[in-house]
Amino acid sequence: MKLASKIFKRDDWYVTSSYGKRKPIKTKNGITSSFHYGCDYGTNKSEWPQYAIENGIVMDCGISSDGAKYIWVYYPRIQKKLLHYHLSSICVQKSQAVTENTLLGYTGKTGRATGIHLHLGMKDIYNNYEDPHSYEYKIDDKKEITYIVQKDDNLSKIAKKYNTTWKKIYQDNKLIIGDNPNKIYEGQILKIKWEL
16 A cells, blocks of 8 residues: 555545656756655645554654644654655644544645645655655554553563563664663553564
């Protein structure tokens, strides 16, 4: 399934600008070409709702320097960060846990945009951009759940509940937890994963 279908919960979107190198453009300083770090999806000139694709956490949201409203969501299970850009409105807050039914915001044309669309960006756990349109979304066939950290939790306590080790949980969630495994906080979403 394409990410756009999961985000919009419909299939009548269309690609208006692909990921990758763009055609050269004439400017007052000469000819320039740029790289497009995302894929643009048209929504028939309408402000469609956009949803989280599965359990995740809002890493950042707000208004960028060019005036575009944006949201970054991290999904621990697939280890991807998705950027929703040019939104007309934002319906979530930073550090908010989300599920596939969480309304993130509405498609718009804020910032430098020529029309209503979703600019969807995607990064891996190493912060490298990837083509979101070439990514096929699917459910993993490994046994896996996500866990929302509760007050007074620590990795050892969580590991004991799921018969795994704190080191395994830390390794699978290092992007969310950071460099210190002792610093987890209430509301973080961690993935608990093991082979069948």
